[in-house]
Amino acid sequence: MSVSQATQLRPVIGIIGFGAFGRLMARYLAPHMALRVYDPRPAEPNGQSYGAVRTDLAAVARCPVVILAVPVSSLAAVVSTIAPHLRPGTLVVDVGSVKMEPVAIMRAGLPQGVEILGTHPLFGPQSAADGIAGLRIAVCPVSGRSGRRAAAFLRKVLKLKVIVTTPEAHDREAAAVQGLTHLIARVLVAMEPLPTHMTTRSFSLLMQAVDMVRHDAPEVFEAIERSNPFAAEVRQRFFSLAAHVEADLARDG
């Protein structure tokens, strides 16, 4: 059986956006699906594509499943561009770090008859370095019934822990989980060089947490801190409690 025959027999998935996370998905989807990808940037000369075939945006949009792996800030533009090319019954999936804004954009911009699934894989290239089995993904079913089949695939085949939630509940938790981690990581990276020798286990864990996110694309930080409607409030609470700690230290000193 030729490669092209094998490709014909497997489900076809389109990926729009082939950055760090698009490639991470391709690595784990390639054994199960034929992949068509579109990215406006040219392919990196030595970049791994995991057998994904580059093609034009319209061709990717005609796949039965289309994953939008673009920054949240570009999502509205991408949705409006692909909308005319999508077939009825297509499952459109986003993978953004927030869920309220992307789900609202997809609801508003995608045609009737397209099924929508919001997802947030709670991992990235660093945390998935040793594989994705056991890692978490939040899933917000929006419309259609294909989302359920997709969730079963994530759980059974990719061995992810699937957390079914709503966009608002997701964004409230993510504001704390990712809002705090990325804020703290950004500040600690700015303080470097930090000690590497005379360290405690607690400090090493803290720096491991930083290492998980320090190479994330700037768009990830933007989505987490800016597109999440609850993130500013979490940061304010962090700053306010930190100011209390400082005031206590100043007062009794």
Next chain:
Amino acid sequence: MSVSQATQLRPVIGIIGFGAFGRLMARYLAPHMALRVYDPRPAEPNGQSYGAVRTDLAAVARCPVVILAVPVSSLAAVVSTIAPHLRPGTLVVDVGSVKMEPVAIMRAGLPQGVEILGTHPLFGPQSAADGIAGLRIAVCPVSGRSGRRAAAFLRKVLKLKVIVTTPEAHDREAAAVQGLTHLIARVLVAMEPLPTHMTTRSFSLLMQAVDMVRHDAPEVFEAIERSNPFAAEVRQRFFSLAAHVEADLARDG
């Protein structure tokens, strides 16, 4: 051979202060030494003493090695109380989280002829839960030659990583390593409850770092943030860089 005979043959170490860290030391020293301890608080009814014998302060001070496991804030009082009871050649060791202040107190308050070793075990009851082999201890030799033998014991018998340093170099590094960890941990604990379900690996590592220090005695936080002359400056840098991050988010939003 009776227990008391065995005790006679082993080196005798006195421990002043039998709190969480005093007991942790007893656990790892007991197989190698006979231990005499003094703590003004009565023994806890079900507290583990690891074979350490409780006695009065003067008796502990007459041991050939005396470890001061008391809060930095009590150290000056303890040093002045034990000074008259110490024998020439006694090795006095402290285990405080800072080194400049304790070493200055011991230099000023201990009699001539007593040998002094400042140490900072870079671990506590939580981080040592699975044993201490491979963990780190900073060591500042101050006077006498027994410190060297003690360092060899820590390295060879207890399998610790011994970092020989000066009180000032120690306090500069500890201001970042422990100052940041304990500040961040204190603020995150104040923000609880935090999500436990929809978490990332980075957030889990951050919370593991918090768990390492959340049960530390309040005196540990005090020593790290208040008795370290460089800690306030590190906190100010953290707050100032955090304010920059926040200002950037506010400006371009």
